[in-house]
Amino acid sequence: MKQFIALAGAMLAAAPAFAEDWDFMLTNGSGKPIKTIELAPAGTTEFKPQTVDPETRRDPIIKVGAKTTVRFDKAEKQCRYDLKATFEDGTSLVWTSANICENSYVTLKLAGGKPTITAN
Template sequence: MRYKWALGLAMLGVAAPAFADAWDFILTNNTGKEIKTIEVSPAGANQWQPNKVDDGEKAKPIKPAGRTTIHFDKSATQCKWEVKATFADDTTAVFPAVNLCDASFVTIRYANGTPAATGS
């Protein structure tokens, strides 16, 4: 009986992720510029991780007013994430943190020349 109980606990430990969960959200580009790449970082951490794409694939540019799915590893304790866009003209912008625990859709844009982001 004890053997079955221990085996059950061991199997639960194997199934649980050790450090991070794979997460995703839909990004809408309302910046007016084509985006080459998207990276995300926990708010204030400056630890940028690129959008994960399937092996052998390359991230596709995001046209103005376009949408795409962003895949990343979410730490277990962090909900607020910043979004960094690298545009076709090689300029970059960091958009303010969005609570990705509660938002499945993120829109990035400029408000009076300042990067802005909203989640829903």
């Protein structure tokens, strides 16, 4: 019996952290049309392409001022993400440390040419 309990405990400890489906509303306030959005846990470079809601976005380009729902798999206990936008002209910018757990609405902006996030 002790061996079974030890084995069960070892299996639980080795279980991967599960991701959960998550989404937020993104507004493009960057001044440039966005071609793709990628997310990475804050401070990493592990960017993964994200999907936008096909029901609200027939055009894959997120035009200036447009809103879209971004869906992704949120890692357990991970709330801060860096967002990378690749624009229609092929350039990219990264907005850092957006708190996705506390904010359902995120606006990507440029202030003096630097990426800034407004969230609520």
